[in-house]
Amino acid sequence: MRAIRRSTLKDVAKRAGVSVTTVSVVLNGRQDGVRVPETTRERVRRAAGELDYRPNQTARNLRQSSSRSIGFISDEVTTTPFAVPMLSAAQEVATHNGHLLFVVNLGHVVGADLQRDAIDTLLAHQVTGLVFACMYHQEVEPPPSLPDGTVFVNCRAKRGPFRSIIPAEQSAAAAAVRLLLDTGHRRIGFLDDTLIPVAHRLRLAGYQDALREYSVVPDPRLHLCSQATVAGGVAGGALLDLPQDVRPTAIFCFNDRMAMGLYRAARHRGLNVPGDLSIVGFDDQEFIASELDPPLTTMRLPHVEMGRLAIESVLDLDTDYAGWQPGPAKGSSVAMLECPVVERESVAPPTG
Amino acid sequence: MRAIRRSTLKDVAKRAGVSVTTVSVVLNGRQDGVRVPETTRERVRRAAGELDYRPNQTARNLRQSSSRSIGFISDEVTTTPFAVPMLSAAQEVATHNGHLLFVVNLGHVVGADLQRDAIDTLLAHQVTGLVFACMYHQEVEPPPSLPDGTVFVNCRAKRGPFRSIIPAEQSAAAAAVRLLLDTGHRRIGFLDDTLIPVAHRLRLAGYQDALREYSVVPDPRLHLCSQATVAGGVAGGALLDLPQDVRPTAIFCFNDRMAMGLYRAARHRGLNVPGDLSIVGFDDQEFIASELDPPLTTMRLPHVEMGRLAIESVLDLDTDYAGWQPGPAKGSSVAMLECPVVERESVAPPTG
């Protein structure tokens, strides 16, 4: 498109009657020795203004071999609404620190060579660093061409000296179930998913932790595996068909979409939420959790915090964050971010 | 992060025993005259492979004064799940054509100077072009520093020689209402929103077009303005409290979230969808439209198509697209993309 010739440092230098060195020093505000007197500075600034000078970032990149940009690679996170806040938080922090974000969605890119191409392209652009984000919490095999400083978000690299930022799933699940226990429930179901192995394992462990803490013996009949979808939640209605003395008075759902389905299943059975059945979800999914009737109590995934910390880590700005722990892989480290509970109206004490 | 010294053209040249010119020509596959013989080419390629050579895009950018990147600016589109498919389609087309996408979310950036900063930064990176995307269809005042070739998506620039890509709202609304008319409905309500002026005006016009086409006189009592939220949809239940002979047998909703609320309002009144009330939405919002009970018939916003065409336009690859029409502003042009109807199960013939 356009082919406007922008003015360069040289143009400004000529107009101000100084050398390009001086212009560069002034415009970049370098203070190593207060060398240039204010009168000269002023002259340079005026010339730059008159010529509407904008530095050519590309030239600067080449010279400094860095580009003030960060590559944000995702499996398909940018395809899903879930993690949108993560991306925008990342971008905000980047901008705030003078960096731009290249967003690359690997999507269903199959083939290691294509993945490698994408990474190579980013590297060819001299990015300061790379973020690798996943849609849902999982363990990933890091593509071989990934540089060491890469930060993984919402996933953990199976090997390599990488940093990973993940949600504290297990403690969040425990907190969810504890909320139910504190409200007086003892027969608490877990409507689970198994297709998302890491989250499944961790949330189940948290569920069991909380029960154990309250000396409640887990009843296997109350642990139902279904799919993490609305339809899967409707199918979870099977828990409500259990005999009266076994039937759960509260159900912790693997995610909000299942909770949405479970609402429907309860309604079909003439059960009132939370009067007859308390429900807690997971995700705090936008447009769902807050919009259900009644609004759903759920655990919020810390997408914003993860996106922010990821960029801060890449830029080595995370010095005030104390949560890094050594990870299983040699040289790796992990940050687990809390998932706060969002209390709404789907939990009440059990009746009778 | 990392400080690996990557090998350069010079390294490859030395290893292959040729000049950097030759290496550059071979590696870029320039064919202007089949100059370099295959044996030399092979030698160069081998050397490059052995040294794991990757071109430095930054140097190339400087030399060619273009950067094989595109700036994707949005008001807050990347903050909302609505238009995620737009972003990922844009990125896919860009990648496919050797370009990277810089994503910048203006968010609630107030102040023209900050907007200007964002645009300047992108321009400083020598982007090939700019896309300006909006969350919802509107008319925008283009920031003054925007270059002429900028493409507006899901919005229209109020002035300037820009290209804009927008959904064909009016004809889509007409199609939605026509669907209801064809099913036999005559008392068709429009649950409208007024906070989104452009879409409001266009969808209302489409609603009226369709009625007129079928010689149905619009009844002002059936046009209710509310908010484009679930709560606004619940409030739309007022339409259902109209006297029996006035009450609509079908309602066209401004968006899917309102439809979600209207489902709830209908249920509270013991009305069955679609048995007692047919409903058509707008947006085909993920996780909502398809997940309602019954699944919602709605108009799909062409986010994918808009994102794709935007990048193609910036790269002048849209030569096979014949839909550009002159726009109101001098030198501007507009592409209106169709919104296909997604038929699901919320429409049935009126009873009685």
Added chain:
DNA sequence: CTGAAAGCGCTTACAG
């Protein structure tokens, strides 16, 4: 067929 050289627009030792 191949290479020497200029130059893209900056930054940064270094010299004066």
Added chain:
DNA sequence: CTGAAAGCGCTTACAG
């Protein structure tokens, strides 16, 4: 206090 010069890693006329 200020400037001349080198150089970042490429591409591309141009010459041989």
